[in-house]
Amino acid sequence: MEGAFAANWSAEEVNASAVPPGSEGNRTSRPPQRDEALARVEVAVLSLILFLALSGNACVLLALRTTRHKHSRLFFFMKHLSIADLVVAVFQVLPQLLWDITFRFYGPDLLCRLVKYLQVVGMFASTYLLLLMSLDRCLAICQPLRSLSRRTDRLAVLATWLGCLVASVPQMHIFSLREVADGVFDCWAVFIEPWGSKAYITWITLAVYIVPVIVLAACYGLISFKIWQNLRLKTAAAAAAEAPEGAVVGAGGRMALARVSSVKLISKAKIRTVKMTFIIVLAFIVCWTPFFFVQMWSVWDANAPKEASAFIIVMLLASLNSCCNPWIYMLFTGHLFHELVQRFLCCSSSYLKGNRLGETSASKKSNSSSFVLSQRSSSQRSCSQPSMA
Numbered sequence: 001m002e003g004a005f006a007a008n009w010s011a012e013e014v015n016a017s018a019v020p021p022g023s024e025g026n027r028t029s030r031p032p033q034r035d036e037a038l039a040r041v042e043v044a045v046l047s048l049i050l051f052l053a054l055s056g057n058a059c060v061l062l063a064l065r066t067t068r069h070k071h072s073r074l075f076f077f078m079k080h081l082s083i084a085d086l087v088v089a090v091f092q093v094l095p096q097l098l099w100d101i102t103f104r105f106y107g108p109d110l111l112c113r114l115v116k117y118l119q120v121v122g123m124f125a126s127t128y129l130l131l132l133m134s135l136d137r138c139l140a141i142c143q144p145l146r147s148l149s150r151r152t153d154r155l156a157v158l159a160t161w162l163g164c165l166v167a168s169v170p171q172m173h174i175f176s177l178r179e180v181a182d183g184v185f186d187c188w189a190v191f192i193e194p195w196g197s198k199a200y201i202t203w204i205t206l207a208v209y210i211v212p213v214i215v216l217a218a219c220y221g222l223i224s225f226k227i228w229q230n231l232r233l234k235t236a237a238a239a240a241a242e243a244p245e246g247a248v249v250g251a252g253g254r255m256a257l258a259r260v261s262s263v264k265l266i267s268k269a270k271i272r273t274v275k276m277t278f279i280i281v282l283a284f285i286v287c288w289t290p291f292f293f294v295q296m297w298s299v300w301d302a303n304a305p306k307e308a309s310a311f312i313i314v315m316l317l318a319s320l321n322s323c324c325n326p327w328i329y330m331l332f333t334g335h336l337f338h339e340l341v342q343r344f345l346c347c348s349s350s351y352l353k354g355n356r357l358g359e360t361s362a363s364k365k366s367n368s369s370s371f372v373l374s375q376r377s378s379s380q381r382s383c384s385q386p387s388m389a
Helices: 036-066 073-102 111-141 149-169 168-175 197-244 251-262 268-300 309-332 332-388
Strands: 174-182 184-188
Touching: 036 149, 036 251, 036 309, 073 111, 073 149, 111 149, 111 174, 111 184, 111 197, 111 268, 168 174, 197 268, 251 268, 268 309
Parallel strands: none
Antiparallel strands: 174 184
16 A cells, blocks of 8 residues: 555555655666564554455445345445445455565566556555545435436446546556666556656545545535535424414414425435435545555655654554445445345255255165165065065
């Protein structure tokens, strides 16, 4: 994870997966060394993150496939967000884990560029599919009559994936297999200008973190206002229903009652889905904020403690976002996983019952065949007795 961008402060002493500050693309005579104890911690943390992300998101996709409500719009976005989290796990966490184990990149130049490209694809996809889901919830709450159609949802998701693939292309030009020391090759980033790393990391931070967070904040600000307005109108409707029949209502009161009767109250199910999406957004902000803060600090401050263990460990926390989402789904849509467990138990019981029936029928066939054989042998003995007499 920490080697996904060009700015990696662990290049000289911890991990040579990117550019050492002030020496972009320069070859040295002494190969960089790393802290083996810190590398073991990285391997342990990345292994745990990989296991949780793969198992959790695989369970989500399996549950969505087996549910009876698979055509729900929310589940459609959940499916693609889980796919994006799997892309993060397979193409971002796994390569970084292998890299931390081997210390050097062992592969051709094309594989180096492809790995670096896919590492950023997952990051873009996870961010912008979450943004798309939040926009969908905002539209469902604020403009329920103008909700997107199923075809529009598919086109929006397809455009998001294509945009992420295009936005990640610079990684393939920045990284390549280079000789970082005499006889030592690694997947290295090279910037033509000294300010290249600052510009690139700032652009990534704006595109993946700052701009999406601003849009997400605006979405949930509108959603909160709409829910508050709806609750106030619901309270007014309840007060109007409790008013005496003969009470005189003024012009303002009639307008308020007319407005209450014309407003479509937000269902509890919609509010629950909004809560779920909000918790996912909150987890996104909590996991990614330290990562981008440290990234920006490392490229803009020449005196940043780039070799500190805290810096390196903080870089790993961003991948936790791919592990958190399945648990949030489970918290708010527990029936999905209940249905999955029930289906698994039913399939297991049917399989065991089928095995028992097979064994019973086989034993019956065996008993019947032995009975026939015994009958034949007894008849043969009865036929042979007169001849013997």
